[in-house]
Amino acid sequence: MRNSLKSLRSLIVICLLCIPALSIALEEKDGVPMTLVATPQIALPGMSVKLSGTTVTAGDYVIVNLLVTPPPEKVVGGTTSKAPTPVNLTTKCDAHGAFSVDFIQTKTVGTYTVSAKSPVGTGTGSTTFQVQAISDISSLATSKFEELGQAFTEYADTLEESVNNLPASDERKQLLQSSAQITAQLTELNSQAATIRPHLKTMSEALDIPPEELASQPAAEFIKDLSAWTIEADQQIDRLKSLLPKQKAAQSICEMIHIAGEGMRMASNGLAFYGKGMSVVINLAIDKGIPLLLNQISSERCALWDASAKGLASATQKTAGMLSGIVGLLNDAATLYTDVLLNRYCGVYSGPIKATMSADFKHLGQSYWKYSTTVEGTFTLRFPKNTPGGGAVRMTGEVFGNATSYTFWEDIEKVMEVPAAGQLLARIPITPGPFPPLYKDSLGLGQLTNLLIPSVFYIPLEAQMEGDNVAIKFMEPVKEIESYLLKNQLILVYMAFGLPVPAVKYIEFPVNGAHFILSRGMRNPAEITISGQGKQRAMKKTYQRTYEEPANKEFTIDWVVDLDATNPPKK
Template sequence: MRYTLFFILIFFAHSHKADAQIFKRLGDQVKATVRGRADRKVDETINKAIDSLGTKSKKKEKNTQPAVNNKTENKSEKTSSELPAKTGDDTNMEPQDGYIQAKVFPDQTLTGASLVISGETMYSDKIKEVSIVITPPKGAKAVSYKTLINKNDGSFKLPFNNTNAEGNYSVKVNSPDGKASKDITFTIYDFGKLDQIATGVKDLLRQSNTKLKEVVSKIKEQISSKDAKEIDEKMKETEEKIDAAEKMLTSINDGCGKLGDAAMAGKGMPENVRKNMGELNDVFKKQEEVMKEQVEKASHAPADNTVCEVLVWLDEVCAAFSTVTNFYAKTITKVLGNIVLDKAIPKMAEVANKAVGDMPSDHDFWVKEPSKILATAIFDAKSLETMLGKGEITADVLQYGISVLLKRYCGTYKGELQFHYENIYSHEGDNWWKYTYDCGAAVSLRYPINQTGGIIKMKGNIEGNATNFTFGYDVKHMLPKNVTIYDQRSITPLSVPFVTSQHDALGFGGFARAAATPSYFNLTVDAEYNTETETITFFYNTALVDFTPAVANRGLIMIIAANIPIIKYINFPINKMGKTFGATLKRNSEFKVTEKGTKILGSGDMSIGQGSAIEHKANFTLTATKE
């Protein structure tokens, strides 16, 4: 009886446990089904609206022609600037499950140094953490980490310092709902490669110097022998600075290489030295990235071979040197000084002496030797700092080219542009998506001063940035009634509320600003000034730089279905400045020139697709004065 009762109890215990598991699985299936249905319904309704973009009824077709308010239609447009029927690549607008953005900085650093994995996602009371899986090199086991999400902006950050193994690390950052992930990598190199810490920047410096000499040679072909001699003097001063910068980079490679060799030889490397080496690495990696971008942008030929355009090309080539400044040299001097003077090493030595008498030779090395090994690098960095003063490395030759030669050989107009654009999308009669942007720009026109005749042909740039974005979308009325929107966010691109190019005349660091200014553009235009009718006609040409794919609005929606949060992410593309301004300028291309040819004043507007599924509106004002 006792044994029978025992087996009956075991049977019931297992059957209840089995029932619990069955009920749990059934519950999970129900939740998954509800979630799946909600997922599909959200996708279907949003996709329906997206697919309808650009569809117009035949009745409305007649009203979708541009409302042209220009004085003269541009008959000889150089480049097509018509707006597309749809915005950007609409395949990118497919609603995505989950949302996660992530990056690592630095993506290359020294063994033992720290780095940070950061990004953004959605936050709710039910999903508060991001999962990050890091796989070390050489087949090592992956390690999982959790980090909290900032509930205010969805940002997260994970400091990581388990970087003792050399090689490539793989990182998978998972969205909190497990529906999306982001793969990134970083590389850890050992002490033996410290002799290459500045090599990337050094190589780019040499490439830029070669290109600079080529441009100056072309300028000299078109100017007087006196001016050619003067620009040679300016180049001599510039090359002295370039040589000083290269000397500094060489001595840094040499000094850091010797410290790395010591660490490889068994002397280790104190934590504070590793930290400062990592900071020095970050300085060079950031500069290398910017210099590489500027070198690529300056690789093209000038718009034409006139002295005016070659002088503008000079600006583009000099942009690669723009980060080599007095401030840059000071930063390097400070980091090198920290390696030598950081009090952590002497204090450690003092404690060790008191505890065990004579200090081990390895500790003795890190107290005494870095100051000797890095002495040349510190001296070279301070010398460059003094030589640069408050300018940058090519300031002498660039200032002479733009402030003297451009004015001597070219006529110039300088002014500004203000531009407003809005794009409205409707679905079944309701506006469900609208965005706008405001842009400001510096306007620069130039022409060879020896031009004669009734028509003066000019080249120009419209260089600026977006100063404001607005963005809104509404999918609530398109969703099923039983789906609750827990959170809906509209994320606009970065912008600055002022025009950076108006604080620094075009021709002095214009292309350098592209790397530092959010939502930057640099458009080229041609112009024809009719001296008899006192009118000037503009022709949009092309964009040297325009909004990158990162300049996009983003919509994040979190819905609740079966008490489970579901995240939907939609990328809303933005029409580039070249397209929108180019289309508007095409319809408003001719302006009056007043005050005896010294002032240009123009304005215009555009309206396309009134009453249709897609509507474009734009307006601008442009002013310029002869210098």
């Protein structure tokens, strides 16, 4: 079987080298795909942690084996650590291969490592989680508030830079005033948030009680929420820094206005996440959180605890109250950019685009693998209204969308044989999706915020418009569909003579991303002629293309791309 698969790889490589960017082959992977996650990723001592995931099952082979290795246990009064004793767990998969089990032996503070083995084949999964004291979790959370505050401050500097580059106008004055207000309020926000740290530290360190008592209290649930927030905070900080809008040399006013507006929406959503963390701390600060717990464990409460509880409640409530004002300023500024300035300075062609690429691979004239991928999105090109006549007009924009559907068919036995005396137990094809049209942004989060969605892509466009003729160039993606969604998968489970357990073959069938589908389907550069007269003009065209390998016709690729962008955009 392995030799036949090697022959298949060679065959496909030879065929696909004919088309640049399709020179990838089927690949047999060791084991089977398996996921494993721990929830929560940061837990309190004595708190249960759920270990869950998905894998492949076949027949009676449905049991997942897990091994949890705790951190070394400190020896009291010594300088050495006691070697951890691994804990074995087993759990049964459901009909869809999903499994979960609770791990409750979490008394030792530190990092726990988890490994899992699938019921069939050699598939494995691994993950880690941490057990931390309340004082450590609260310290981590306050540091994340400070990091987020710094990231927002960096954004405010970029906002001021973009406003300064605008042409003189009443709106520019208004935006400069808003920028100054945002900067001042962020400075005050960061200063106020800093007062949270000492109060939360004092209160959390007071909770020196047995883990089993703590885990049964309402405060433990709030601490659990806070630990989950710190994990997500790292992602938010990375996103704010990596997607922070920057001014570029020779950036057109249309680019500047669009990117600045999107950046404001991203910052507004980031501040909403900041507020989510503050809400958790408020719950800890008031009577149903840490004060309630301290009152239960000590009838004669220390005055310092009372003072810290009141100080913590006051600091977090003031900080949370500041957020709405900053968010309001950001949203007003974003509206001014997108609804007023963009319309004043720029013309816009925008509308839906949908593309499907289909592939059919053959061996000796017979198909053994077919697939298709469909992407949908919004196509936008902007151009300055004050461009002098008589020359080419530079346009910039983007295609923002997501993969929506995949198809997959295979008859792999045409090029690969099941071993002699082998009985096929399961044939499991796996395709990504389907995914809804997430690019339509029904929640109003903005393009930059939605770039975190795995199926979403963002491809910048540059174009030249001469009269009614436009040449459109697809630039390198800012964000492509995530790589783990660019493949179909096949799992073959069979029982061969003499084997005590099933044998598994796991094969990945690679597919192409949005940039390849659009730039090859429309060509790069793509050409289009603007149609229509008067107030409503359109870039409307259906691009159809077929590529057939000319030597022996062992594969065929078809593209269909429908574009319908209008100026002004349809509501």
